[in-house]
Every structure is written in C-alpha cells, then in structure tokens.
Amino acid sequence: MGFARKTLFFAAAVAACGAGFLVLDVVMMNMQGLDLIFEK
C-alpha cells in the first residue's frame, strides 16, 4: 500500500471506531436519562 492509501485507510478506521464509540456514549448517557450533549 502506498503512503496515501495507508493514511486514508487509517483515517477511515479511526472514523469508524470513533463512530462506534460515539454510539456507545449516546446509549450509555441515554440509559442514565441524559443526552450526550448537555443543554442548559
């Protein structure tokens, strides 16, 4: 794999994992009756 493709693959992987973690955050906060983003 070339450098550009490698970087792209890495970025995509981080984004995918990040999205997964974000789902985890939303679910866990919701289970405690809260939204992920705090509203005053």
Add this chain to the structure above:
Amino acid sequence: MRKTLSFGFLASLVALVVCVLAGTGPALAQEAAGFGPAPVLTAADYPTVAGVNGRLVIWIVAQLHLWFAAFVLAVPIFVFIIEAIGMRTRDKRYDDMAYEFIKVSITAYSITAILGGLLLFSLILFYPHLFGYLSTIFSKSMFYYALLFFGESAVLYLYYYGWHWLQGDLRKWIHLSLGLLLNAIGTTLMLLANAWLTFMMSPAGVDPAGVFNGNEWEAIHNFLWNPINIHRFVANIAYGGSIVGAYAAFKFLTARTSQEKAHYDWMGYNANFIAICALLPLPFAGYYLAAEIYAYSQQMGITLMGGIFAWLFIIQAVLIGALFLSANYYLWCGMGRSDGARRYYWAIKYIAIVLIGAFLVWFTPHTLVLTNSELKSLGGPHHSILGPLGIMPAKNTAVNLMIIFTFLSFLIYRRSNKVATVSWEGMGNTLQVALFTAGILNILFLGIYHGYFTNTVYKVAASIPQVLTTFVVIVVSLVLDSFIYRGARDVGPLHWGRIPDRAQYALFLLAVAFTWLMGLMGYIRSGIRQHWHVVDIMRDNSPNAFTPTLGYAANVVSVAAVIFLTLVIFVFWIAKVSSVKTLPAGYWKE
C-alpha cells in the same frame, strides 16, 4: 499439627464467645422480644484495660486481621484459576505452582484466625456496648459466621492435604470442585463481615433512635454493602497476586540454580499477571464505592474527598500510581526473556511518557499546599491551571489512560516473542492503532466536555461510557490480536529467569504499596464515620472519638504494615523450612 490445633481452638473460642454473649450480654437478654434504642454512652462506658489505648489496639488488630483475611481469601481464588488452567493445558507446572501457593496460605490462614479471635476479644473488652448493640442486630449472621468457619477449615484441609491424593481424571474434578466450594465459603464469610462494617457506615433496618425492626437481611443489605463487596472482592485478588508475586521474587532472589530461578521467574510473572488483571478494574470499583458514599451522604462524601481525608487521598493516588508504574516496569523488564523484544523497545518511552503524564494529573491535589509568597503571587488559594486538574473528571480521564497504556505494555509483551504470519498483518496493526486512537479521543472528549462544561449529573454519568470505552479497547484489541497472531511463529524459546533483579524489587514494591494502600484506605473508610460508632445512630463518646492527625494515622498504618510484612516473611520462611531435612549422623540408634 499446630495449625489444626490453633484452628480448632479458635473455632471453639468463637463459638464460646457467641454463647457467652447470647447468655449474659445485657442487651441481648433483655431485648429478646422487642429491640431497644442504640445505647447512649458516656466516657465511663469505655473500659481501660491494662492501660492501653483501646482504639489503637482495635485499629491495628483489625487491620492485621483484614490483611491476612484478604490474603487467605484471595489465594484460593487464583489457586482455583491456576489449577483449572493446569487441568486444561495439562501442564503440570501450573498444578505445582497452585499447590505451592496453597501451602503458603495455610500458615497465613491460622494467623488470620488468631487475629480474628484477638479482634473479637478486643472489641468485647474495649467497646462492649458497641459490640453488644451490633450483636443484637446481627445475632444470626454472627452465629452462622462462626459456624461457617468449621466448613471453611474442613474444606481447606481437604483441599490442601488431599492435593496429591485427588489426582487423575475424575478425582481432579472433585478436587477442583472442592476449590470452588472453598471459595464460595470464603466469599460468604467476607460478605457477612462486610455487612457488619457497612451497617456502621450506612445503617439500615433501624429507626433514627437505633431501634432494630427485626429484619436482619435489611440490616445486612444496607446501602453500602454491595459497593464494598465488589471493591473488596476485586482488590483481594489483586492483593493476593501481589503477595504471591513478592513470594516468587523472594524465592527468585534466593534461588541457587538457574532451574529454580526459571521456575520462580515464571511464578512471579503469573502472579503479577493476575494482580494486574485485577488491578485494571479496581479504580472503577473504588470510584463506584466513593460515588455511592457521596450519594448516601453528602457529609460523608465531602469528608472523604474534599475534607480532611482528602490529603490521604493524595497519598492513595501516589501509591496507586506506584502500583501501575511498578507493574509496567516489571512487564518491560520481563520482555528481556524473549529474543524478539528489541523490535518493540522504541514504544516503551512513549508509554512511559503517557503513564507519567497521566499519573501527575492523577495525584494533583484539589487544594494545593502553598507558601505565602506563592499564595500572594497567585492572588488566592485557587490555581487557574492546576485547580481543574484536582477534580474527579480529570482523575477519571487520567486513570483510564493509565489503564489503556498499561494494557498496551502487556500487549507488546505478548507480541515480543511472536512473528505474525498472516498476510494482512499491516492492516490489522493499523486497525489496532486506529482503535486505540479513537478510544483515547473518546475518553478525552468525555472527560473534558462533560467534566468541565456540564453539571455534576453529567460529570458522574460520563464516567460510565469512559470506563466502557477502555473496556472495549481492551477486549476488541485482544480479539484482533488473537486473529493477527493466529498461527504465528515464535522468535525462539522464552528464557525464563533472564530478568534483572531490579524487576523483583518492583514485585516487592507492588506488595508493599498494596499493603500500605489498603491500610490507609481502610482507615479512611472507617474514619469518615468521625465521632460515630454507627453513623447518626450511636455516638462514640469515648475519649478517643476524635479524628487523629494525618501524621499519626499514617504512622499507625505504617507500623501495622511493618508488623504485617514481618509476619508474611515469617510465613514465607516457614514454608521454606517445611521442605528442609536435616540428617544428623549417629543421632538415632540404628
């Protein structure tokens, strides 16, 4: 058979004391039908015995008892695990190691019992009314507790003395089941004792005057019971691992042959591995306990974390950091056993930088110790940069990072002797790095955003996804790793015993730091009751009801820790003596 003797003696002693109390204990006798309020005491109700300080005696004896109890409850847990591993892998080394562990714990077991008896006597002698009151409420559980010791001893002796007898297919299974039973009884004993002490912190089943409603289960299942149960159970495993690690280190350093060195190196590695596995979830169990204490009573919570005890928490933070550092250091030193470790040495300094950085945040106090000139220069006790690092969200973020990077140390340790053969190795590694990156970003997001830009409900709530992120990173990367290294080839044989002596001292440090930590934290847990025997219900009116100074408390705990460690060295030495044979020429007639 000194052990059996002291044991039988103690069991009968416990039974006797329970009977005596049941017969003549004033509180018990008169409240057979209805229960009275908690006694209101005066300084005269606390006997002076032999001119000693009652609180000091109880403090030290209870602490020693707890240390040994933690040890003898923990050892069977991982003896059981190791025996099971041995049965599965059919590697006899595991079985021998498990046997060696249980042998060490047998002596410790009788010391635990002796200290338990001493604690019971001391309580009755120095705090008769408190003990009387507790025993009216926990009459049944105290009785069963005493009886359970017969079961515990019987199973333990069967398990130990029957080790070589119960070998082979079916017999081995019977032996393993005995191990399970031993753990079940041991854990039940701990749960009962936990109920008594948590009742003193968060009483239940009594009205505000302390009149018991007769429902003992309610008193047992009080608000803080389960948080303490979880915390102690996990901590015991880590503690037992660290003590056995110290044993292995001791044997390693005194070993004469390279074979012995290899054996004890291997043992130390396994003990340390178990200790780390239990250490990783421990901060969360502790956090949960502290959060529940806060939820139960703001007063107790603030005394604990923001008030006078906050300074001991700084020591605690330092010691926990020391645990993480020495565990990591041991892993790094251990990489030298493999000839392939060099490939990963470059990563160690980055792991160290993150670990130390997170550790510094972890122990930064909320209230700083400032000289007058510093106070003037800052314009007040508040520090705009360091202040925010003193509160919980920063600590949570730091400890999650420490755990992830400790896990990373373990991951490269595992990899150091392997060469992957799958074609997609590069891609797999990239994926793993991505997983770590995303996980760390998420932990930082949760910690910084929810910690500093929302309210306390969010702050506390965000710690849960934080923990789960760490957990997911660990589990998923272990799974990924197992695929990447499927069918991997070894670099060469592992050289057990090829580890610097320094690493053994890291194992000692682990055990000592653990011991000290448990003593200090145990004092805090007990101390946040302040001038109450039973919080808000039964007041401590003894001359010793005050909260001692931090220096005094730290000294008491340190002295107790030294006594404990001396006893532990004695236990190790006894285990060694038992296998030494002297053959004097011409002493016995032919």
Add this chain to the structure above:
Amino acid sequence: MRLPRLLQAALVLVGVYLGFIVVFDYMLEAVIPGSLLTMYMFFVTVGVFMVFTYDEERTRELVAPIKAMVENPIYRGARNTVFIVIPLLVGYGVYSRTLPSFEAPVELRTIHPAPPSTAKIYGERVNLLTLENPFRHYQTDDPEIFAEYVQEGAAVYIENCQYCHGDKLDGKGPYAEGLNPTPLNFQDIGTIAQLQESYLYWRIATGGPGLPKEAAPWISSMPVWQEFLTEEEIWKVILFLYDYTGHAPRSWGEAHDAGGH
C-alpha cells in the same frame, strides 16, 4: 554522535524541570507550587529511571560513567571532588531547610468543610441531606418568576456579598486582599459547581462560626448571615450564584431516588 545515556537522563530531568517553570511561571503566569513541583519531579525521575533501566544493556550504559568514576584510578580527582561536593550539597540543603525563617508555616487547608447532616438554622433543626431550594422548581415551572427571583438574589448579593466575593463572583471583591484565606471564587469549577444547594444554604446561614468543630480550628471570617438576611433571601442569593456563574448545583439525578437515607 550519540550522547552518553547518563547525560541523556540528566538532560531530560533538567529539561522537564525547566519546562514546568517556564510554562507555569512565565507563559501561563500562574506559579507552580514548590510542594507540587517536588512531587512531580520525583515521579518524573522515577519514570526516567524506569525507561533507562528496563534492560541490562541500557542499565550498564547508564551506570558505566558512574562505575568508571568510582573504580577507575584515572578518575581519582573527579571521584574525590564528587565525594566532597555531594555531601556538602546535601548538607547545605538540610541546613537551608531547617534554618528558622519568618515565613508562616505551610497550612493544609480544606476548601470544603464537610457539612453536618443536620444544622440549626433560624431556630429550627433542618436535615441538610434532604433540604432543597424552595425556588429551584420555578426554573422549569415558571421561568419568568424564576428570573425575577434571580434578580432579587442579585440585589441581595450586591448589597451584602460582593465586598468580599467580588462583583464578578470571582472572589476578588474590594476587601478580598485583606483576607487570608481569600474569599471563595464561585466561578471556579471546583467550588459551588461541586456542591448541593443545601450545602450553600448551611454555609451562608451559619457562616464561619457554624463550621463543624470536628476539623477546627477554622479561619473563616464569613458572617453568620441568618442574623442579617431572611431565609428567602438566602435561597434567592443561591439562585443568583448559580445563574450568574452558569454552574448547576450538584444533584443526584435518578441515582438519588434509588438510594436515600
């Protein structure tokens, strides 16, 4: 050329030390307390030691110059110098630390004294564990009335509190300079944002003299406000404190309902 490892280690330590000083004292203009810097440097040293000694070869390289200095007769001069200079330095350190000075001893201060579970306020015993701000519910029920109460609280604050705690609630009122410890900064995330409203109520109503005797002596000059303000005024001031700083009082959310006393 690669630097000798001992020099590397020393440079890292000096670099980190100077880094702390430069970043905190000069760039951020918030001095790093000496007590904390000592602790930080201790563990940074431990970390450096760990990284430099985890395998035999590195350790040997690290200690080689020290060993050579002690064992090799060529370096006798250096050895003797070091053996004289180091004890002298240690001696000077001990001397300067134990030398009496006019500096007041360092105090361990507790920012949040633990509240009692009940307190006597306005002649009545109130349970601080369950006490709630009677006006808090208007925040959701009737924001207009709520805003009015906040305004009233602001007026009370400006008349009574800002002299010490400051008109920006940052603990820098006109009298603040004269007090040690300085008045609390409510903007700080570590103060009222960590506390329940009942705590503030207790602290305001009973002031310095009401601080718990368990951790005496206290040095707080906070007046006993229940002698000067009404109960309602105190609760309204509390509304204002949170409203102005944008913090939310500590609450237990759903977790609290499950537990309880």
